[in-house]
Amino acid sequence: MITINQLHKTFGRQEVLKGIDLYFSAGEGLALIGPNGSGKTTLIKCLLGLNTVQPGLIQFNGEDIYQQSAYRKNIGYMPQISRFPEQMRVKELFALMKSIRAEESTYDLELFEAFEIEALYQKKMGLLSGGMRQKVSAALAFLFHPDVLILDEPTAGLDPVSNEILKEKLRKTIHNENKLVLITSHVLNDLDDIASRLVYLMEGRVLFDKQLTELQAETSENRLNAMIATFLRKQTSHG
């Protein structure tokens, strides 16, 4: 579904991505992890076309995404921090988005209803709390039935109840609807039931890229956190 080939990205003199090769396919629950500054966000921005790519190649369903925009109709994106124009009402946001995507006739309103967004309709964006804005953002990401969901630290601002609702939705999306979900998160516990594959970035390179089952076998751990810790320990002692 998404192919990344020798992706490099430099900002000024600093090389943030130093040659990334990855392939993501439908039905995968992919956890993109790594320490701060490892290039997770940059990689996501490259996928979304927010950062321009060169040199390197990113293909979406076989098409080069460089300077393209149409492919983004298949992507739902929930940013780490959602900011909206302060004077804008929630209702206006949804109306605008629907009018932009006028070709879509059916909406995925599951999260929209679960988070009770309609109750916020008359509120101005500037008055919403961070958590509320994250809920709006999440509902928006799922609204147009995207084939790919990209979530940057989705659980950071959400309350536990909402967090569970989102996780449940993600599980369904991956397993029942066979879609690709790409999540970055620090809170590895949150990814436990969702992730089927782990990609660990370190200083702009892929340190490892393994299926969860594979990793489980190698480390004989059950919990994600422990698995990674064990694995990294092994790696360093080898290195």
Added chain:
Amino acid sequence: MSSWIPIILSLLTLLPSWGNAKTIALYPGEGRVISDAILQAAPYDTLVFKKGIYQENSILVDKPLVLLGEEGAIVDGQMGDEIFVIVSDDVSLENLTLKNVGVSYLKDRAAIRLNRVSNVTIRNNRLLNTFFGIYLQKSNECVVDGNTITGAAEEESRAGNAIHIWQGKRIRVTHNTLSHHRDGIYFEFVDESYIAFNQSRNNMRYGLHFMFSNDDIYENNVFQNNGSGVAVMFSNRISMENNEFLDNWGGASYGLLLKEISDGTIRGNRFQSNTVGIYAEGANRLVLSQNLLQNNGKAMDIKGNCMDNRILDNNFIGNTFEVLTNSKTNLNHFEGNYWSQYSGYDLNKDGVGDLPHRPVNLFALITDKVPAAHMLLHSFLVSSLEVAERMFPQFIPEQLIDSQPQISPYPYDYD
């Protein structure tokens, strides 16, 4: 006693025929009707032109006569030579319409020429398309009054002057209406003469043009929409009062052009909507007072070679530039004028501003040195420079100030 009355009355009725003076009526006809009549007339006869068109030119008036037109009497020069040439004193030419004198590049042809005469009166005539209108040459004590002189020329080189006076003394030019000529009135070597109540409009060069003439007065005239209003050059002791200089607008137009003149007075005039209101070059000892200078591009352009002029009690209102000069020194005196651009205050309420006014504009000074800088007119740069210059005067002549600027305009009546 009563028996004397009829005798006196009959004597009075005989009076015109004293000295053989009689009235002769003229009718249009074949041949040189007018010339023949003049030939046969005795001095002091009156020729009355009956209604109709007389096709004749080169008419020599060589004896004292009264030439009087009745309503509708027209002399048509047929685009030929001059119509009347008056070489005798004591001639009077009245109420005639003269038209069509041909343009010549060799000779200044005029509808009426006065040559070395005195005491001639030209009154209430209408002149149409006559190249030059009335031409006085070495003549004295003549009167040109109430004539309407309208030219038809469209370029300056093919245009003559409406009233042209070359060498003369004590001439009165009054109540004439002059238009579409080169100059409305042209004076060269004319002294002690009086010009008043004329209307000079739409002439190509000047409404009134003085050259080498002294001790003249012109007042209560209107000069409107000419190439330039009035030019006074190489003349002394001219008095200019209560005239109007209006709408002389164009790249090189002036209301009043003063060049090499001394000891005149300019009082109570109205200068309105001229590109330059008053332009002075080599003008000395003039007194300019109680004039209104309004809505001109440049109210006064006074060059550095002007000395000892006194500019007093005038109203400067709504001009783009108030005073221009090309010199860092100023030898003229400005006092007690009203300047609408004055931005000072009057704390003691005596009607006089507490700070002196500097009427010279920095931009005008710059464009005088660098004409191309005109392109910056009305730009923000220029406005900023003006403000800066007002706060820290550097370039404009320090002495060119009005120390008694008025707070409100003088209530002069200019009409």
Added chain:
Amino acid sequence: MGKIIQFLATDLFKNKTIFLYLLFLWVTGFGLISLQGQGEKILLALLNISILVVPMICLVFSIIYFYNMYEFLLLLHAQPLARSTLLISFYTSLSLVLTGVYLFGLGLPLYFSGAGGEGLLLLLTGSLWNLIFIGLALLMAIWASDRTKGMGFSLLIWVYFVLLFDGLVLLLMYNFNEYPIEKLVLYISFLNPLDLGRILVLMQTDAAALMGYTGAVFQQVFTENWGKGLVLVLLLLWALIPFSVSIRWFNKKDL
């Protein structure tokens, strides 16, 4: 694109600054009429106001608005919208609102001052200035991700076009005064849209006669229909070129 423009334009009209701008134009416009009466003086005064205010408002307001709406831009960017569509939407809505306010703000006083064709020409020139300086503002906003830097440079642009350029021209004219530079000055004025538009409007008024020989040279070009057309085309180019460069930069920018 229409929906986004509609949304942004509505958002802009709710902006207090825009309302204050309109109020300012009205107060100065009608104030001038009550102080100076009617006719050409008003036209020239409004020309001066336009020179001063339009570039300033367009540059500062547009750049602040762009930075403030940056998050919203990112949000829209997640949708299948081309970057050029986004930028064109921003440019169009800013142009519509700012030019509209300008036209409404000065057009009304001009109408009451009884200005004729020259008044319309001023409004047309002023509108083109709006388009030009909004384009330059977006160019700066895209070039500089840092707000302070973008703001600083847009003020620099303002100073350059309003003051510095003319200062340099004056300096040039001082040094080459012995040469017949009137024609050259004409071409130099093409390099500053403010000078170009100002001279265009001036040439239609009586003030042209105050400009002497330079004025005569300018008048040959600026009063003919082809000359007016040429100036308007040049002004349009001044609007289009910076904006098309900004699209090009925006397409390559890391957001």
